[in-house]
Amino acid sequence: MTTAYVLQAEDVAIHYGGVKALDGVELTLKKGQIRGLIGPNGAGKSTVIDAITGRRRLTRGRVLLDGEDVSALGAVERRQRGLSRSFQRTSIFSGMTVRRQVELASHQMGMADSGADADAVLEELDLARLSCMVAEDLGYGEQRRLDLALALVGRPKLLMLDEPMAGLSVKESHDLARHLQALTSRWEVSVLLVEHDMDVVFGISDAITVFELGRVIASGDPASVRSDARVREAYLGSAA
Numbered sequence: 001m002t003t004a005y006v007l008q009a010e011d012v013a014i015h016y017g018g019v020k021a022l023d024g025v026e027l028t029l030k031k032g033q034i035r036g037l038i039g040p041n042g043a044g045k046s047t048v049i050d051a052i053t054g055r056r057r058l059t060r061g062r063v064l065l066d067g068e069d070v071s072a073l074g075a076v077e078r079r080q081r082g083l084s085r086s087f088q089r090t091s092i093f094s095g096m097t098v099r100r101q102v103e104l105a106s107h108q109m110g111m112a113d114s115g116a117d118a119d120a121v122l123e124e125l126d127l128a129r130l131s132c133m134v135a136e137d138l139g140y141g142e143q144r145r146l147d148l149a150l151a152l153v154g155r156p157k158l159l160m161l162d163e164p165m166a167g168l169s170v171k172e173s174h175d176l177a178r179h180l181q182a183l184t185s186r187w188e189v190s191v192l193l194v195e196h197d198m199d200v201v202f203g204i205s206d207a208i209t210v211f212e213l214g215r216v217i218a219s220g221d222p223a224s225v226r227s228d229a230r231v232r233e234a235y236l237g238s239a240a
């Protein structure tokens with residue numbers, strides 16, 4: 001089926017007993033688009049990522065990738081189909097060289113030429129010059145870029161990032177944001193970005209979805225979301 005959307009989440013609900021972590025969530029993402037997901041703590045942003053990756057079973061609704069319903073597939077099958085997430089350092093084997101890690105991840109993804117795939121990813125993220133270093137000797141910002149590199153092997157269609165800027169300096173955040181924007185245009189990767197740094201979210205997102213108590217309360221381009229009265233009241237406050 002041909003569709004304009006890389007991702008469609010339709011009426012997605014995840015309930016934990018009486019807790020409605022998500023309820024009736026609708027979300028779309030076009031090719032090469034960055035969509036920021038924002039909302040107060042506990043609003044359901046991480047649960048949305050878990051629902052899309054297949055880490056959590058849906059109570060209701062469905063998730064479509066390029067028009068295909070992937071709701072019944074497990075996380076590994078979804079990754080093979082191009083749905084990738086970054087895991088924030090947990091994926092890093094500290095004693096292995098940067099290139100070896102990325103090549104291994106690419107091999108696990110079944111890439112025919114995992115060396116070439118690894119080199120392309122490292123080049124794109126400005127990590128090629130650090131290829132021979134072991135991960136534990138990298139600076140924090142570089143480790144986060146390596147984490148992103150591992151999520152990019154196999155050329156995913158959709159990349160989901162949960163607070164990628166956490167713990168980074170302003171300069172490191174700026175660099176990472178620049179890399180994300182470059183990726184979306186050069187590699188045509190679509191990005192779902194959960195991030196508390198509002199300057200980053202409003203600076204690089206094409207669209208923003210705002211959550212509150214497991215529901216979408218606003219969705220649109222950054223300017224319209226920023227001026228939405230309900231969003232300002234619920235989340236952004238006078239700082240917006």
Ligand SMILES: Nc1ncnc2c1ncn2[C@@H]1O[C@H](COP(=O)(O)OP(=O)(O)OP(=O)(O)O)[C@@H](O)[C@H]1O
Binds near residue numbers: 016042047
């Ligand atoms: N395994 C679970 N069992 C029960 N409730 C859960 C579980 N996981 C999440 N929740 C609840 O679901 C709701 C949404 O949580 P979630 O972590 O998705 O929010 P969030 O927007 O990502 O928050 P934060 O910005 O603090 O990371 C919260 O009320 C949370 O307590």
